[in-house]
Amino acid sequence: MSALSSDRLWPWLRACLCLAIVIFLIFPMVIVVIVSFSSAPFLTFPPPGLSLQWYRKLASLPVWFDAISTSAMIMIPSALIATAAGTAAAVGLARGRFPGASAIASLIMAPMVVPVIITAAAMLGVFRSWGLQGTVLGLILAHATLATPYVVFTVLAAMRLVDQQLESAALTLGATHWRAFWRVTFPLILPAVLSGLLFAMVISFDELVVSIFLSSPTVRPVTVQMWSDVRGDVDPTIAAIGALLLAFSIGVLLLETVLNRQRTHPFAARAEETATQAAP
Amino acid sequence: MSDRTDARGWLVVPAVVIVGVLFVYPVAWLLVRSVTEPQLGLQNFTKLIEAPVYLKALWNTIIISGAVTLLCVLLGYPIAYAMAHAGEQLRRFLIFIVLIPFWSSILVRTFAWMVLLQQKGLINKTLVEYLGLLETPLTLIYNRTGVLIGMSHILLPFMILPLYAVLSRSDPSLTQAAASLGAPPVRNFLRVYLPLSLPGLLAGSVLVFVMGLGYYITPALLGGPGDTMIAQLIEMQIADFGDWGLAGALAVILLLGTTTTFLLVSRSLIEGVR
Numbered sequence A: 001m002s003a004l005s006s007d008r009l010w011p012w013l014r015a016c017l018c019l020a021i022v023i024f025l026i027f028p029m030v031i032v033v034i035v036s037f038s039s040a041p042f043l044t045f046p047p048p049g050l051s052l053q054w055y056r057k058l059a060s061l062p063v064w065f066d067a068i069s070t071s072a073m074i075m076i077p078s079a080l081i082a083t084a085a086g087t088a089a090a091v092g093l094a095r096g097r098f099p100g101a102s103a104i105a106s107l108i109m110a111p112m113v114v115p116v117i118i119t120a121a122a123m124l125g126v127f128r129s130w131g132l133q134g135t136v137l138g139l140i141l142a143h144a145t146l147a148t149p150y151v152v153f154t155v156l157a158a159m160r161l162v163d164q165q166l167e168s169a170a171l172t173l174g175a176t177h178w179r180a181f182w183r184v185t186f187p188l189i190l191p192a193v194l195s196g197l198l199f200a201m202v203i204s205f206d207e208l209v210v211s212i213f214l215s216s217p218t219v220r221p222v223t224v225q226m227w228s229d230v231r232g233d234v235d236p237t238i239a240a241i242g243a244l245l246l247a248f249s250i251g252v253l254l255l256e257t258v259l260n261r262q263r264t265h266p267f268a269a270r271a272e273e274t275a276t277q278a279a280p
Numbered sequence B: 001m002s003d004r005t006d007a008r009g010w011l012v013v014p015a016v017v018i019v020g021v022l023f024v025y026p027v028a029w030l031l032v033r034s035v036t037e038p039q040l041g042l043q044n045f046t047k048l049i050e051a052p053v054y055l056k057a058l059w060n061t062i063i064i065s066g067a068v069t070l071l072c073v074l075l076g077y078p079i080a081y082a083m084a085h086a087g088e089q090l091r092r093f094l095i096f097i098v099l100i101p102f103w104s105s106i107l108v109r110t111f112a113w114m115v116l117l118q119q120k121g122l123i124n125k126t127l128v129e130y131l132g133l134l135e136t137p138l139t140l141i142y143n144r145t146g147v148l149i150g151m152s153h154i155l156l157p158f159m160i161l162p163l164y165a166v167l168s169r170s171d172p173s174l175t176q177a178a179a180s181l182g183a184p185p186v187r188n189f190l191r192v193y194l195p196l197s198l199p200g201l202l203a204g205s206v207l208v209f210v211m212g213l214g215y216y217i218t219p220a221l222l223g224g225p226g227d228t229m230i231a232q233l234i235e236m237q238i239a240d241f242g243d244w245g246l247a248g249a250l251a252v253i254l255l256l257g258t259t260t261t262f263l264l265v266s267r268s269l270i271e272g273v274r
Helices: A003-036 A053-060 A062-095 A101-113 A116-129 A136-161 A164-172 A177-206 A209-214 A222-230 A236-259 A266-278 B003-036 B043-050 B052-085 B088-103 B106-117 B122-130 B144-167 B172-180 B185-213 B217-222 B230-239 B244-273
Strands: none
Touching: A003 A236, A003 B052, A003 B088, A003 B106, A003 B144, A053 A062, A053 A236, A062 A101, A062 A136, A062 A177, A062 A222, A062 B003, A101 A136, A101 B003, A116 A136, A116 A209, A116 B003, A116 B230, A116 B244, A136 A177, A136 A209, A136 B003, A164 A177, A177 A222, A177 A236, A209 A222, A222 A236, A222 B106, A236 B088, A236 B106, B003 B043, B003 B244, B043 B052, B043 B244, B052 B088, B052 B144, B052 B185, B052 B230, B052 B244, B088 B144, B106 B122, B106 B144, B106 B217, B144 B185, B144 B217, B172 B185, B185 B244, B217 B230, B230 B244
16 A cells, blocks of 8 residues: 555544443443433334333332432432541541551542442441341442542542642741641642542442342342343333433533533543653 | 651551451351351362353353453453543543443343343344344343343453553653554554553453452343352342352352452563563
């Protein structure tokens, strides 16, 4: 191939390849949304027409209403616990000076690294003997544990960007540590704290593996309900619930993006950090 | 720094208590089961080595994770490249596109593949009815193909993001220099660009491989009986047999697998840099 034609071919080929991969990434989610509006009485694609029948069916089934409210009852407290504990830990790790700080940081991050199936099995084994298996409280505590490292990560990244001298200046001007933190540092890291809260909410709402192990027939989050239905008779009701789950997580993602328009995305930053750590 | 600055270290206590009591203790409890149940000794590990069912699942786990990693490299590199070299707007758009699946529930995405890959799903319909390329539909689900497609889709963002991070920082003057010295595009890419992107490629691969090792939902829904992976075995031991000893032993193996991968790769990277 001559240099000229390969020069022309390359960008064109690259664009096509990228388009194909973008479609691969997004297409499955689009399918779920389209199928959820299907007018067919069974799961088929493309649907013969559009209707809201599956959403109506969803609304008429108390089992889904119960599942969604169970998920919400778990999500809100667990996200709040994770955000409070995670933010405090991030501030402690960034500003405190104590022996074994890096060991403590890895300990807090551990739930992010250990395969979730191990966490799920382990929590079931111990929570059973504590009487927490099959309870809302058990699931709240489990989800809070899973989400805490993500909050720590997000807030820690923001704390590293805050100029320590601002706080020092406040101290010189006579502010107490407590006041300097709340009036100077906290407003600066607030967007990251809110991101952490949103992450924690999505982690809880979408969590499945630990929830399978810790739920019971009476306490069943929406993902577990969907999981047991998917393995049985698949109909477009599941697509409707799937579309609602997607709408929730993408809505939160959009909110987070709007919230932090200037900042680089924490997970991109995280990936970057992983890369730098791997390459000393 | 004053003593009062040090005192802020105490703020880590709530998180340490939560993770310690609700995570570290349970995991330790589970791992200990492997050598204490039903009695003290290594009987659970010998059982694992002696039964072909378990060895097959361990083998499946490694093969599937490896294949998924390879697929993610092939699919992730062009996108990461495009993201790193695109204009500001296209870059933002692509990042958003990558983050959507990253954020969406694994269950919903796996369900989507169930819809797409089934016997009368869109892919088979397209191949058989619309394009007439095939006489009979392909079996794309409840087998290895389904697992590989589903897992690659779900893990792809974990390849793209670290790779993008490295590529976006790569120095364009190096490839420009190679080009001005007469290197054709392909060789320039293979000899200059690719080696520079190796840290990102490796970080992404480790992330994908290690996450693949512990996968449960996707293989359970898209795989067949011959595609059982280690996570499904752990679930089966507990839910079907109540065998916490064997589940603990499998957890030990899975954890060893993930940590050795991390260690091996960080070591090889250090040596590679030297």
